[in-house]
Amino acid sequence: MQRISAAIAKRLLCWGAWAIIGVLVLNAAVGLWMQDQHLVLNDSTCEPVGLYQLLGSPYPLHDGELVEVEIPGPAHHAAVAEGLKYHWFPAGQPWIKEIAAAPGQTVTLARSGVRVGGYTLPNSHVDRWTPGHHYRIVHYPFGTYHLKRGQVWLYAPGNYAFDSSYYGPVPESHILQRVVPWWTIPGSQFWLGKGD
Incomplete structure (x- = not known):
């Protein structure tokens, strides 16, 4: 029983590490895509929340x-x-x-x-x-x-x-x-x- 619990804990730790790496890679990819599209995020309530495109x-x-x-x-x-x-x-x-x-x-x-x-x-x-x-x-x-x-x-x-x-x-x-x-x-x- 203890061996099974240790194996499950090890597997969960491995999945957690891969999930963190996946989130970091996705975040970097989204950031690069937004930069390429000249997009910025507005998160204030001065204007509607969302993405705005910079036109120069x-x-x-x-x-x-x-x-x-x-x-x-x-x-x-x-x-x-x-x-x-x-x-x-x-x-x-x-x-x-x-x-x-x-x-x-x-x-x-x-x-x-x-x-x-x-x-x-x-x-x-x-x-x-x-x-x-x-x-x-x-x-x-x-x-x-x-x-x-x-x-x-x-x-x-x-x-x-x-x-x-x-x-x-x-x-x-x-x-x-x-x-x-x-x-x-x-x-x-x-x-x-x-x-x-």
Whole structure:
């Protein structure tokens, strides 16, 4: 009986090792395939969760386009510093956002939402608290902003989306690439229930 148990344990250990090797090989293969297809994973609820394809140069920029964006510097943005401090997003990982307004356009930011060209962006209400009311959220000062040359206003329609409502306009130089959804989970940007 003891010999049988030892044989079973040895076999299970061998299967476990092969399973781990298989997962590592599969993970590497998927990573290489995604790199070859220029795909990135968005796992935030700013935009629908899923895979997005990078299309290269975003220029010229147009409002309404999805882009990959370099995270703004925390030294100049209190909201970004707060988000990094509480690990709301990983440092150094680009974001996927929509360009809501380009240079020359006017944006009005209020608690009730963001207005561009007289139109209020859907689900752009500025949150006061994180989910569960654990932390008060820093936001950009309410007011009207005329975007200067080289500035864009970023928007994301998801619940608890972290966009220019919190850190303000960003330099065009932070826009890395244009992107399009490749495969996403519809409605996943609303998985976190919207707070007050």
